[in-house]
Amino acid sequence: MGTFDDVLIKIGEFGRFQILVFFFFSASYLSSGWHAASMVFLGANKDHWCHVTALRNLTESQQRNIVEPITCPDDVKSATCRQCYGNVLNYSRYSFEDLTSWNRSKQLDGTITSEKCQAWEFSSEAYTSTLVDQFSLTCDREWMIAMLQTIYMTGYLIGCLVFGSISDSFGRMKAYLLALILEVFFAVVAIYVPWYPLYAVFRFMLGATSGAVYTCAYVIIVEMMGPRHRTAVGIFNQWGFDVGVLLCTAVGYSIKDHYSMQWAFAVPPIIFLLGKFIIPESPRWLVTKGRLDEAEQFLRKIAKFNQNPITKTGKLVASIDIEAKPVETSFVDLFRTPNLRKRSLLSFYVWFSNSAIYYGLMFSASGFGFSIFVNLASSGASAVISYFVVYVLFNKVGRRFSMMGSLVFSGVALFICIPLLYVDYLWPLLLVVSFLGKVANSAAFCGGYLHSSEYYPTVIRSIGVGCASLFARVGGLLAPQIARLSTVWQPFPAIILGTIAITAGLCNFFLPETLNKKLPETLEDGENFGTTAETQSDEAGVPLTEKEPALV
DSSP: OBOHHHHHHHHOSSSHHHHHHHHHHHHTTHHHHHHHHTHHHHTOOOOEEEOOGGGTTSOHHHHHHHHSOSOOOTTSOHHHHHHHEEEOOOGGGSOHHHHHTOOHHHHOOTTOOEEEOSSEEEOOSSOSBOHHHHHTOOGGGTHHHHHHHHHHHHHHHHHHHHHHHHHHHHOHHHHHHHHHHHHHHHHHHTTTOOOHHHHHHHHHHHHHHHHHHHHHHHHHHHHTSOTTTHHHHHHHTTHHHHHHHHHHHHHHHHOOBHHHHHHHHHSGGGGGGGHHHHOSSOHHHHHHTTOHHHHHHHHHHHHHHTTOOOOOSSOSGGGBOOOOOOOOOOGGGGSSSHHHHHHHHHHHHHHHHHHHHHHHHHTOHHHHTOOHHHHHHHHHHHHHHHHHHHHHHHHHTOHHHHHHHHHHHHHHHHHHHHHHTTOGGGHHHHHHHHHHHHHHHHHHHHHHHHHHHHHSOGGGHHHHHHHHHHHHHHHHHHHHHHHHGGGTOTTHHHHHHHHHHHHHHHHGGGSOOOTTOOOOOSHHHHHHTTSTTOOOOOOTTOOGGGOOOOOO
16 A cells, blocks of 8 residues: 555646646735734834824924923933923923924023923824824833734734634635634735724734644645655745735834735735635645545546546555554654654744744844835845755754754854944944845854754654744744844844744754664654664665655
């Protein structure tokens, strides 16, 4: 008896149909990318000052000339004071002519006190509107912007778990289409929500459904690929997410009000509902559910589309061993033996670090002194470049040292950036160093999927990679709070993320090399893998494209 992969080899491992599936469903990651990055523009800070009703008919410069305080509390920074405090004046004493011809040096002296603003006016120089002025997210409420991104990433985590279960129980395409419809729905209804708490709820749901679209599409892609191409596809299919980040930059640069911006992010994913007409359901899933006739019919259509028609009268699925019962394993098996326990803990930290660094750098424009456009565009571009870095290094250098080198290089680059922050004329060098650090981090993030799927044994591979991915989501939801520390001291994010990167890189030294090694199958194989007790079964010369990662 054979496996489903044997059937894929017969009908075409990476034929025209698989190419169509690859590009269409990886393109559906676009929305996950731009929704994840959108808060950079939706929550962009705007220059602001105290709102005074008596000054509403004056120009912006006239209002600020009158309102901005001369004196502030000793424990308040000057920039914060200018935007969050206002002069205490009895405006009824002044005529309109007095206000329009206001002489600041004459009218305001040391006897004038200041107080916190109760409401604000916002400059429209950079953006006509953002969430900042919609919900007054400034001064004492400024932390709520980063919290929205943390809420989104928390939803992303929950959505991957919930829709993963729905996908296994009811079908890949049903879960994918449901997530896609709900993603569009929550993105649209959030646009004109008038209350911050309700907007936060919709942001959570958007994160959950966006993460679900990514996860379900990934499974659909990987399940349709033959074993010789699955790893390469697993690396390069992520292009959709990072191109989505680049498109988010273009939208943020072109559209200046956050209502129109959210419409631009919300509506386009509707086109990916057409995926139903490309692949009604994953034939691999149909086989596992015993729906063999449906699987047979669709597999023959794939073979025909691949110009590889099956002429034999026997059924393709008849050769698949569907009676074999899988070995019962659980989360506990990750920690049952010493080596697997050590590798699991190290893997969890590496995945946490990769995600925290990636998203921390994405949201740290102010921490590196760049514009939000330059910072976000470099994040997307560096990730796209990293796919080719991973593909070359992992084949030539090996998994372990490539992962270790990428993360350590990323951390060192972040520390090099710190002194460059204080030398204005060295900004081109700062840009280059930070970009190279992002490429290295993105390479480690991308390569982590492959490395982890190879050192975990087959019987717990999906559990191991799935749990590691869970820790990556935790890193993602903490990243906005790390980035926000730049308001306390500009180098803080670089110091924290650089330290995390270097320590995570060193952790990879204690993980086994998997290049050209026979991958472990059983728990015993996994425990002995990479040790002197390992039973050698040489696979020398097998390139990366012939490795078969977990179907997660």
